[in-house]
Amino acid sequence: MATCKFFALFFFFLFSLALSQQGSTVQSDGTVDCSNRWIHIRRLPTRFNLDLLANCSEYPLFGDFCPYLANHGLGQKTHNHSYSWYRTDNLMLELIFHRRMLEYPCLTEDPNFADAVYLPYYAALDALRYLYGPEYNSSAEHGLELFEFLQEDEPGIWKRHLGHDHFLVMARPAWDFSQPLGNEPPLWGTSFLELPEFFNVTTLTLESRAWPWQEQAIPYPTSFHPPNLALSDSWIQRVQKSRRSVMAMFAGGGGVSATPNIRRSIRIECENATGNSTISGGYVKLCEIIDCSNGICEHDPIRFMRPMLQASFCLQPPGETPTRRSTFDGILAGCIPVFFEDQSAKLQYGWHLPENDFESFAVFIPKEEVVFKGKKILDVLRRIPRSRVRRMREKILELIPRVLYRKHNSSHGLRAKKDAFDISIDGALKKIQSRLEEVALAQ
Template identity: 75%
Template sequence: MVSIPSIVLPTIFLLLLQSTNSHQNLILSNSDPDPTVANCTHRWIHIRRLPSRFNLDLLSNCSQYPLFDNFCPYLPNNGLGQKTHNRSHSWFRTDSLMLEFIFHRRMLEYPCLTPNPDLADAVYLPYFAGIDALRYLYGPNVNASADHGLDLFDFLKDDNPRIWARHAGHDHFLVMARPAWDFSQPLGHDPPTWGTSFLELPEFFNVTALTLEARAWPWQEQAIPYPTSFHPPSLAFLESWIRRARRSRRSALMLFAGGGGFSATPNIRRSIRTECENYNATQTLDGYAKLCEVVDCSNGVCEHDPVRYMRPMLQASFCLQPPGDTPTRRSTFDSFLAGCVPVFFEDMSAKSQYKWHLPEEMYGKFSVFIPKEEVVFKGLRILDVLMGIPRARVKMMREKVLELMPRVIYRRHESSLGLKTKKDAFDIAVEGTLQRIKSRHKEVAVE
């Protein structure tokens, strides 16, 4: 077993071991009552006790997947990663895979935890499914991907089976820090295709799975925002950043930060790159010094370096969010940080995904939608669409983006009480999960 850095290991042990103790120990930093919580009626959550092989041991093996990456550098600060610079309070080199760790750390501060599962409205499984999937996707169990999750199910039904059996798993939920497609290999598929079969196992059909990207049809999946690199510890730091984004001078009309678009096959990323390369670089229009800018993030060079893309985003009015290997992008949430109006090219990129965090009826107020088929096959110019939006309208959309920003970020653990008055991505995900479980109980009762 490969050890993770010594500076990280004690903290991880402390947090995960405390999750097996009493309700009082679970509340790490909230020894005083949280004034933002009116009561815990219908909000009680029990954290299921799991053996370390389902969480701690997975973190301890952080460098054993050479084909994937050594994710040890992203474990410090309870999964937020290393600070972007020593004096930073809010900015970290966060990896999306760490959402399971980040979410678990925040669950330990949740104000309505109970050690008694009989009193719980929901049961949280602190299982790091996306990290455990690495051994099936890149590691020694690549040919046994249909087994992913069976060990967990065996434990749940054998260890205090009453907890699972009372609602047949309907009240259980977990976080999976990868797109649902990575857990959707059909059972019995020969030869095996990409992914594991966790979400195809009938044993977990009743469990709510919070994923980075959900498929359109399964009941059990719900997409929650990708973690960005911004994790403010207090309301003052959040408001300071919002002021900076609001006053930033927008010298570029539109920006694309990403990779791809170089293949000969027609696709939206290729169309974006072609359009940006073909416009007159010396041309200025309506006060913009640049009409289009591209930040090349090929080969993951931007993933853990927010400075590389955040500065250009702060200077752009619109941030293009074309689909890639899958419809969703972490960059969508980075654009919220910058006050850069997102431009979507298909509904599955956000509108059909993050309904808890970004209400569907509000998309016309904070984003632009351009069907990718119109651009790729019918010659519609993105620049023409965006230039046709009045400046006053763009300003209103930017304000709505900044207003929604707190809903899509994950604030830092042990943050100030003032910041807790603003619901963040974690708060909204937990509320949505509780409501979904409550609704499902009603449906099952009448079946």
């Protein structure tokens, strides 16, 4: 514990140094068109971001997240000679995003000149004190301290558009910040997104709800963060050449109880398919399960990436919420996703995945038909023509650069390709511009 704390403070120092080197003004070098793209990073007291990193071991019920602070939130390398693979934790997306924002080419120190204002607030990390810390049962207060600061410190920045031009990143599903105000006794989560004070702010979350206009889901961070174009292209070539000897695979836990649910159906069908001697399509095996119970795969990508490289289809059933990080791990491995709910991806990641052409890269099988009507997943997949499977995989290869978060300080060649961060920024700017236009018309 003491060693983790030492390293956490060390990484805290490195990130503080990166922030201090931001300079008073960062502008385009002339090669980037910054029209309608200027962003002002709001300077917040460190209690809203960096101080939260120093408290990384103070939530025993949650766990110690100190080891995942390394490399500005990418986590520790999977092995000493790795240049692209890290033990990345989802909770670090806010830190990863903040670090990448410092490299954004169209930053302005003048908020009046900005088209959008980024709040470097680590909302998911700050939520821990309400969920596991000494302020448990006061979750309705999450965010009020931030709002008070925004009103008192240079209030003109907020009042110019009443927050409509502000955006932030939340490294948890929106449901974790959506506890109704005044719930007694408190349920799971905080009430940040239920506060009227923040209704105008665009929020980038790992999973959004269907109705709030201000929420937009962005990809979960995977463990792959290439620093240059050569390593990125090398991985895509490996994915393209990988032999798909397994038709379908599922990496995850659950499904062991007697209660009917999609994970139980998957487990039963997959286990019964083991040993089938008549397999079409050139597969050696119909179905494989990688047991990731109790979080054993969460920070160990080798456990699931190799099987995903060998599988044609990756089954992506919902868990506690509809979405999964495994969706993006599978895409990264060239494994065609099979969804059982529209909310798992089709209605979530419209900026990064082809929302209007979802069938070009994914398969959808309603979970109700599997769980209650006996539809066989493997039969559905077996009937898909090989020519279509080939086209879907080609589409997956095109999507890989769009769903990964490249490493900070990456090479210029890799920066020419937009990654998950770049696409998220583009989407946020368009969303804010559209909202400001609507507000102007309504006045």
